[in-house]
Amino acid sequence: MKRDPLPVVTLSWARSAAGAIAREDGKPLLLSGRESMMLTHRLRAAHDAILVGIQTVLNDDPLLSVRLLPGPPPFPQPQPVVLDSRLRFPTGARLLAREDRKPWIFHAPEAGAAAAAALKEKGARLFQVSRGPGGLDLHETLMKLGAAGISSLMVEGGARVLRAFLAAGFADQLVVTMSPSTVQGMRGPDMPGCVESLTEAHGADSVTWGTLNP
Numbered sequence: 247m248k249r250d251p252l253p254v255v256t257l258s259w260a261r262s263a264a265g266a267i268a269r270e271d272g273k274p275l276l277l278s279g280r281e282s283m284m285l286t287h288r289l290r291a292a293h294d295a296i297l298v299g300i301q302t303v304l305n306d307d308p309l310l311s312v313r314l315l316p317g318p319p320p321f322p323q324p325q326p327v328v329l330d331s332r333l334r335f336p337t338g339a340r341l342l343a344r345e346d347r348k349p350w351i352f353h354a355p356e357a358g359a360a361a362a363a364a365l366k367e368k369g370a371r372l373f374q375v376s377r378g379p380g381g382l383d384l385h386e387t388l389m390k391l392g393a394a395g396i397s398s399l400m401v402e403g404g405a406r407v408l409r410a411f412l413a414a415g416f417a418d419q420l421v422v423t424m425s426p427s428t429v430q431g432m433r434g435p436d437m438p439g440c441v442e443s444l445t446e447a448h449g450a451d452s453v454t455w456g457t458l459n460p
């Protein structure tokens with residue numbers, strides 16, 4: 247049977263009750279308790295790759311690895327993927343220091359050759375894709391990920407990337423953790439309010455929810 251060339255996409259984010267996913271200045275907000283962190287790591291372990299936008303790398307310097315689950319970490323770890331049209335990816339980022347999985351960086355055709363060479367030297371794999379509305383072309387990105395063997399993709403943020411996947415209709419599942427905190431800040435892709443308004447906005451047809459301990 248012919249495999250669908252596009253990976254299955256799960257969008258996931260943590261938000262406050264007021265819809266914030268980060269501080270206004272982009273600094274991280276502590277929105278997740280132990281159980282929701284573990285949920286995120288279980289989700290990571292269940293996907294072939296984890297994608298974020300370059301601004302999340304610049305602001306948070308994430309590792310995007312599975313670390314919090316009991317037992318040995320999954321092997322291989324999910325593949326980290328970054329959307330970075332202009333190759334602003336810092337060569338000192340923690341993702342490039344990982345021994346097990348070097349990041350895959352998607353960039354636009356006009357990105358600088360010197361930046362590309364420096365990132366390749368550090369072990370990153372680069373993929374050139376066309377520009378689309380609001381950034382890199384997401385359909386082409388997903389096609390290239392599928393061709394590289396990625397069948398399932400978790401998109402972790404930030405706000406612009408999540409909005410772009412929702413707007414393009416590339417969201418098979420949403421997993422949203424909502425903190426009771428009413429802190430304001432950088433708005434995520436959804437409106438403040440209850441689970442129903444979130445699912446109505448995105449046309450979800452099968453919805454479950456539960457409570458996680460802090």
Ligand SMILES: NC(=O)c1ccc[n+]([C@@H]2O[C@H](COP(=O)([O-])OP(=O)(O)OC[C@H]3O[C@@H](n4cnc5c(N)ncnc54)[C@H](OP(=O)(O)O)[C@@H]3O)[C@@H](O)[C@H]2O)c1
Pocket residue numbers: 258259260261266267268271272273274275277298299300301302303305306329330331332333334378379380381382383384402403404405406407408410432
């Ligand atoms: N609470 C959570 O669950 C969570 C999770 C992750 C991140 N965050 C927070 O999110 C914040 C960053 O969010 P952000 O919205 O500023 O940035 P972002 O979504 O991380 O990155 C956006 C950048 O990605 C690049 N990009 C390339 N193709 C794109 C496309 N098709 N659509 C959208 N972007 C594309 C663009 O930069 P170029 O034009 O340079 O390519 C764009 O400016 C961080 O402060 C982080 O703390 C929160």
